[in-house]
Amino acid sequence: MSFLEIFQYTRKDSIIHRLDPRSKMLFSVAAAAASLMFLNIIPLLIAFLCLIPIIAAAKSMKRWLRSMKGLSVLLVFIMVFNTLLSPVPNPFSHSVALTIRLVALMTSFSIFFLTVHPDQLSQALIQMHIKFEFAFAMSMAMRYVPTLAQEAYSIMDAQKARGVELDKGNPIRRIRNIIPIIVPLIIVSIRRALSIAESMESRGFGACEKRTYMDRLSFHKGDWVVMSVSIVVLVLVVYVRLFVALPEWMLWSLPL
Amino acid sequence: MTLVEFVDFSFKYLEADSLALKHINLKIDPGEYIVVTGPSGCGKTTLCRAINGLVPHFHRGYVGGHVYVDSKDTRNSEVAELATIAGLVFQDPSNQLVTLNVEKEIAFGPENLAVEPKEIRFRVEDLICRLKLEPLRDKHPHEMSGGEQQRVAMAATLALRPKILVADEPTSNLDPQSAQLILDLIADLNRQGMTVLLVEHRLDLVSNEASRLILMDKGSIVADGAPRDVLVQDLCQEIGVGIPKATQVYKQLKRRGVTLGRVPLTGKELAALVKEARQA
Numbered sequence: 001m002s003f004l005e006i007f008q009y010t011r012k013d014s015i016i017h018r019l020d021p022r023s024k025m026l027f028s029v030a031a032a033a034a035s036l037m038f039l040n041i042i043p044l045l046i047a048f049l050c051l052i053p054i055i056a057a058a059k060s061m062k063r064w065l066r067s068m069k070g071l072s073v074l075l076v077f078i079m080v081f082n083t084l085l086s087p088v089p090n091p092f093s094h095s096v097a098l099t100i101r102l103v104a105l106m107t108s109f110s111i112f113f114l115t116v117h118p119d120q121l122s123q124a125l126i127q128m129h130i131k132f133e134f135a136f137a138m139s140m141a142m143r144y145v146p147t148l149a150q151e152a153y154s155i156m157d158a159q160k161a162r163g164v165e166l167d168k169g170n171p172i173r174r175i176r177n178i179i180p181i182i183v184p185l186i187i188v189s190i191r192r193a194l195s196i197a198e199s200m201e202s203r204g205f206g207a208c209e210k211r212t213y214m215d216r217l218s219f220h221k222g223d224w225v226v227m228s229v230s231i232v233v234l235v236l237v238v239y240v241r242l243f244v245a246l247p248e249w250m251l252w253s254l255p256l
Numbered sequence: 257m258t259l260v261e262f263v264d265f266s267f268k269y270l271e272a273d274s275l276a277l278k279h280i281n282l283k284i285d286p287g288e289y290i291v292v293t294g295p296s297g298c299g300k301t302t303l304c305r306a307i308n309g310l311v312p313h314f315h316r317g318y319v320g321g322h323v324y325v326d327s328k329d330t331r332n333s334e335v336a337e338l339a340t341i342a343g344l345v346f347q348d349p350s351n352q353l354v355t356l357n358v359e360k361e362i363a364f365g366p367e368n369l370a371v372e373p374k375e376i377r378f379r380v381e382d383l384i385c386r387l388k389l390e391p392l393r394d395k396h397p398h399e400m401s402g403g404e405q406q407r408v409a410m411a412a413t414l415a416l417r418p419k420i421l422v423a424d425e426p427t428s429n430l431d432p433q434s435a436q437l438i439l440d441l442i443a444d445l446n447r448q449g450m451t452v453l454l455v456e457h458r459l460d461l462v463s464n465e466a467s468r469l470i471l472m473d474k475g476s477i478v479a480d481g482a483p484r485d486v487l488v489q490d491l492c493q494e495i496g497v498g499i500p501k502a503t504q505v506y507k508q509l510k511r512r513g514v515t516l517g518r519v520p521l522t523g524k525e526l527a528a529l530v531k532e533a534r535q536a
């Protein structure tokens with residue numbers, strides 16, 4: 001699952017990291033739209049190649065390459081299957097285009113998730129008028145996933161030590177064996193949730209209708225540039241797709 | 257002026273069949289360092305909860321008597337309002353850290369109470385500096401040790417500028433070294449003027465610093481006074497409270513007819529007293 005790393009925030013000091021999450025969000029959407037509008041190798045390749053310098057500017061080239069390596073097996077698999085099963089005239093060419101599109105899509109969203117801290121994301125949502133409770137629930141989920149995972153492992157160990165065999169027997173048996181893990185995990189989680197609620201309550205959670213925020217996100221010059229470029233790209237791509245016939249060289253495809 | 261006052265306060269949890277607190281009368285003055293101890297289930301946690309209104313507002317039940325915190329009756333005050341007077345630190349640090357980094361964590365309380373952003377930033381930087389949290393600034397709570405988590409939880413509680421810090425067994429999940437660090441920090445805060453109520457079992461670590469020791473059993477306060485006066489009573493052993501080694505030695509010597517000049521709380525003190533006795 002190492003390819004998921006490109007959707008995981010990494011702390012770096014780069015121009016891209018410093019941008020406002022909202023402008024990055026628009027940019028990712030524009031980039032994704034660009035790759036969704038076309039199904040020819042050349043335009044997709046152009047869209048994709050435009051994203052590479054941005055990954056480099058975010059100082060995340062190494063991570064991106066590593067994830068792509070992890071993804072390569074899956075990509076080859078998709079390509080082979082698609083070529084064999086696709087009904088279109090040039091199935092191989094079509095598969096290559098689809099694969100480039102997939103990679104371009106992942107890359108455009110990875111630019112967002114690689115460079116936006118979950119805290120910034122929830123702050124951005126709040127400033128886009130999503131309710132605080134909702135945004136906070138999301139960041140709390142991220143906070144407690146590792147804690148609960150650890151708890152699940154320790155319960156598993158405890159039950160194994162008491163003779164519960166987790167990976168033996170037929171499927172039905174295996175499912176039944178999960179019960180001694182799930183039940184304590186639920187009980188422990190409820191107890192934890194109560195204790196968390198108690199601590200939040202004693203720190204004034206939900207006390208004021210209008211809560212304040214220590215740091216608010218704000219747009220800077222770079223954000224306006226990124227926003228304008230994204231909008232221009234978005235409009236241009238849609239316009240070209242709808243009203244302009246692509247030149248011959250852009251429609252080029254592989255002979256197969 | 258009294259900071260916290262329990263007047264004949266009793267409490268029974270909704271689902272429980274017996275009283276968790278029975279006719280508690282207790283006055284806490286500013287600047288005190290009170291240690292509360294007693295066997296499991298004797299009501300220490302309930303006592304802490306009563307100070308900031310979690311009992312009876314968050315944990316519902318039957319209430320008798322009153323608790324006044326800074327002259328406010330907790331029955332008629334909201335937990336959020338009381339939070340700026342009494343700050344609670346709980347036993348399990350991981351359940352007190354609800355955000356993804358230290359700055360956010362400290363800011364959480366003041367943000368909830370709509371404090372000015374500039375003021376919040378000031379408090380955050382101040383607490384990061386005072387509690388030496390700089391190295392943890394960018395860490396996910398899950399990547400911190402229990403002791404580090406508890407320090408952050410303490411900072412998050414102090415961010416509301418409470419007048420009394422109530423800590424319910426803050427060290428019981430920690431290794432001895434981290435526990436000592438937390439206890440040192442609490443003692444430091446008290447020296448800087450913070451009123452402290454600390455629930456703690458390891459009396460050998462805290463008796464020397466505390467100005468007052470309260471012993472609880474079965475929902476009642478059974479002893480309340482200067483640590484030396486309380487620890488020397490036989491009551492401690494009767495209800496199963498572990499007293500410091502030095503005090504134990506003092507009592508054994510006394511039983512065998514050797515009375516030292518004073519009740520010692522630490523080994524150092526004991527040694528000095530023995531030396532004194534030999535010279536005399």
Ligand SMILES: Nc1ncnc2c1ncn2[C@@H]1O[C@H](COP(=O)(O)OP(=O)(O)OP(=O)(O)O)[C@@H](O)[C@H]1O
Pocket residue numbers: 269270271272275276294295296297298299300301302303315
């Ligand atoms: N949320 C609750 N609901 C019902 N009963 C409770 C609740 N919390 C505590 N009690 C009961 O109230 C009594 C006092 O509990 P409390 O937690 O205050 O004791 P404690 O001195 O803190 O114990 P410990 O040393 O184990 O932490 C106990 O009998 C306990 O079972």
Ligand SMILES: [Mg+2]
Pocket residue numbers: 300301302424425
């Ligand atoms: Mg307790």
